[in-house]
Amino acid sequence: MNRKKWLSIAGVSASMILLAACGNSKTSSSKQQITLMQQADLTSLDTSNAAEMTQWTVLTNSMEGIYRSNSKNEPAPGIATKVVKPTNGGKTYTFHLRKNAKWSNGSSVTAKDFENAWKRSVSPKAKSGYNYIFSGIKNADQITAGKKSYKTLGVKAVNKYTLRVDLEHPMPYFNKMMTMAAFLPQSQDAIKKFGNTYGTSSAKMYYDGPFTVKGWTGSEESWKLSKNSRYYDKKAIKLSTINMKVVKDPNTAHNMFSEGKLDDAVLTGVTAMGVQKNKNLKHVQKANSAYLMLNTASGQPLNNVKMRQALSLAVNRERLVKKIVADGSTPSSTMVSTNLTTDPTTGKDFGTETSQKESFNVTKAKKLWKQGMQESGLKGPVKITIVGPDTTNYKELAQFLQGEYQQELGTNNIKVNASNLPSKAAVEKQSAGDFDGYQTGWVADFGDPISYLTIMEKGNPQNYGKYNDAKFNQYAKNLTSTKASSTSYYWKNLRAAEKRLNETAPIVPLYNNVESHLVNHKLKGVLYHSVGEYDYTRAYLK
Missing domain, CATH: 3.10.105.10 (Dipeptide-binding Protein; Domain 3)
Structure with a gap:
């Protein structure tokens, strides 16, 4: 991503000297915290203004939308209380939201937070380049083409905890789309408070998921996710901290894993070729x-x-x-x-x-x-x-x-x-x-x-x-x-x-x-989705 989908195969020099296959990461301790790598910089946390792989990974692990993806890569209830079936010949979805979902500032997550976020993202003024993903929702194509106001998008907060979405035609895959970061809610309190600076740093956002982002002001190459005490299912979250570091070179990632500085290293190119018999290797389809x-x-x-x-x-x-x-x-x-x-x-x-x-x-x-x-x-x-x-x-x-x-x-x-x-x-x-x-x-x-x-x-x-x-x-x-x-x-x-x-x-x-991943053998519970970003929210060190 940038979500233009031509495939990026990271290239590395064939002359790289590969380190010998090594054992376990030393990152783990008695504390439940892990360190992960990201292959590109974090540029924004605002889904209306960016759509990039690192951003979506961070948000997948700190925010929650209508649904989450379960271990079978199928939609499971998130802020919505259940996975719904459409009505009106497959063209209307009505989501009932859980009343105990809170933003990190303590306010309730409401249907308006979804409605306004989607309308903000589908607008021609949105800079993410990803407003086309709303195609199929009533008036979305005409809005992105500048022919109708973003206010006419077929999404409406019926009441505080009920969200209705009207489609132009049946989309049997619509429930699956609801696991995507593009459809996350945005706190209207945060939008009002931070204005044009919303999402430009970790402090200028509120979070409704298992973690909150800390220590990113817009340019850092390391930051962390801290357990969110206001998350409705906080008892299911075992990790206290997820540390994230930008590591662009696969040989560096291999080196850091070998030194115990990463718990999950993604390798590509000749570096990946050299670890195919490593005991810590995990292939992710x-x-x-x-x-x-x-x-x-x-x-x-x-x-x-x-x-x-x-x-x-x-x-x-x-x-x-x-x-x-x-x-x-x-x-x-x-x-x-x-x-x-x-x-x-x-x-x-x-x-x-x-x-x-x-x-x-x-x-x-x-x-x-x-x-x-x-x-x-x-x-x-x-x-x-x-x-x-x-x-x-x-x-x-x-x-x-x-x-x-x-x-x-x-x-x-x-x-x-x-x-x-x-x-x-x-x-x-x-x-x-x-x-x-x-x-x-x-x-x-x-x-x-x-x-x-x-x-x-x-x-x-x-x-x-x-x-x-x-x-x-x-x-x-x-x-x-x-x-x-x-x-x-x-x-x-x-x-x-x-x-x-x-x-x-x-x-x-x-x-x-x-x-090809090198993974700390003590790290359990990660959902390595074949579609979308990896979910570390229920992970733990054993």
């Missing part, structure tokens, strides 16, 4: 897909479906994850990652049940490439450019793909140029559609396949490859129709949409991301 986005626009060589299919079939993903990625990540043949959610109509993991039966076939790939060239009137070698950020991992991935394509399809048929640029320049190329293939990916916003699939719909601002398929667009449209309130209809169209992506290959799926 993430709903995070890496893929090559193809430029399917008219007039582009990859506008031809057979040539796109060939590029997908020519990649040996098993070799990719073992030799190049080498951090526990798993091969993927679909856009929607595995470990995202279970299809309730089949009981199967959605990413698994929609995986392609055939993902690597060099003979077929070469045949399709030649047929596509003939259909497009192209003569070999067809020149394509793969663009991506200039981190070590992206460079190695680009070189791998370059080798795969030229070796398997033949240098007389294809010539691949790998262009890895500084992040800003790479993103500019992506936004301008100046690529044949772009190294990217998607991190799920919430636990539903629609979080992935609709970005490939015609007109979606994230559809940089200009994919435009009539059948796929219809399936996507069906997902927001009145019929989508039917579980079987909704999931049938989700499966059909993913199948159509598999058939028409606007992307080349590569792998599902698995994070």
